[in-house]
Amino acid sequence: MDRSAKFWDRIAERYSKQPVADEESYQKKLQVTRQYFQSDMQVFEFGCGTGSTAIVHAPYVKHIQGIDISANMIQIARGKAEAENINNITFECSTIDEFRVSDETFDVVLGLSILHLLQNKEEAIAKVYKMLKPNGIFVTSTACLGDDMSFFKFIAPIGKFLGVFPLVKVFTEQELVTSLTNADFAIDYQWKPGKNKAVFIVAKKG
Numbered sequence: 001m002d003r004s005a006k007f008w009d010r011i012a013e014r015y016s017k018q019p020v021a022d023e024e025s026y027q028k029k030l031q032v033t034r035q036y037f038q039s040d041m042q043v044f045e046f047g048c049g050t051g052s053t054a055i056v057h058a059p060y061v062k063h064i065q066g067i068d069i070s071a072n073m074i075q076i077a078r079g080k081a082e083a084e085n086i087n088n089i090t091f092e093c094s095t096i097d098e099f100r101v102s103d104e105t106f107d108v109v110l111g112l113s114i115l116h117l118l119q120n121k122e123e124a125i126a127k128v129y130k131m132l133k134p135n136g137i138f139v140t141s142t143a144c145l146g147d148d149m150s151f152f153k154f155i156a157p158i159g160k161f162l163g164v165f166p167l168v169k170v171f172t173e174q175e176l177v178t179s180l181t182n183a184d185f186a187i188d189y190q191w192k193p194g195k196n197k198a199v200f201i202v203a204k205k206g
């Protein structure tokens with residue numbers, strides 16, 4: 001099994017019990033995202049974790065497909081959706097690289113706290129672009145550690161080697177925006193709640 005999957009499997013139970021770090025910002029991100037939703041929409045979320053965000057968004061759209069590299073995360077997500085009687089989400093264990101889908105399938109793609117955890121965010125962004133319908137929306141929330149914690153690039157490989165961190169990539173907010181615009185996305189909304197906070201971006205497929 002991939003080392004990253006092992007890491008996330010190991011912490012899945014603990015992760016599911018952690019409160020949201022910044023509830024006010026989280027609620028604002030949910031509200032902004034919902035402004036783009038319509039009840040007939042097909043939504044995809046990669047790195048969905050234990051499904052909390054998919055579950056709260058589910059009543060506002062037709063269907064959400066959630067994937068995650070960790071089988072334990074997916075098991076918890078399925079249990080939570082079942083417990084809340086949500087039946088318009090399909091959770092599947094898959095990496096974003098392995099996930100296969102026809103072009104122009106989804107209206108909205110969510111990638112929340114995930115782009116900085118990928119070996120190659122540009123590949124993932126290009127894949128998201130292809131799976132979105134014309135004018136489709138990509139909603140991301142990303143730790144841009146290059147802005148406030150650039151020293152992390154020295155710690156990250158050691159932490160990964162010791163198994164205390166997953167793979168973590170260090171880049172700036174501007175580098176993320178450039179990756180999105182290079183892939184032909186137009187930035188529709190961009191918000192960083194404060195220092196050391198994740199950057200929330202809504203990008204539109206042209």
Ligand SMILES: C[S@@+](CC[C@H](N)C(=O)[O-])C[C@H]1O[C@@H](n2cnc3c(N)ncnc32)[C@H](O)[C@@H]1O
Pocket residue numbers: 004008009046047048049050053067068069070073094095096097111112113114117118
């Ligand atoms: C920081 S958590 C975020 C979970 C959720 N999106 C949230 O905002 O709470 C990152 C998640 O991404 C998953 N993940 C890591 N690498 C992945 C990959 N290559 N493909 C799909 N999921 C991945 C992890 O298993 C974990 O559940």
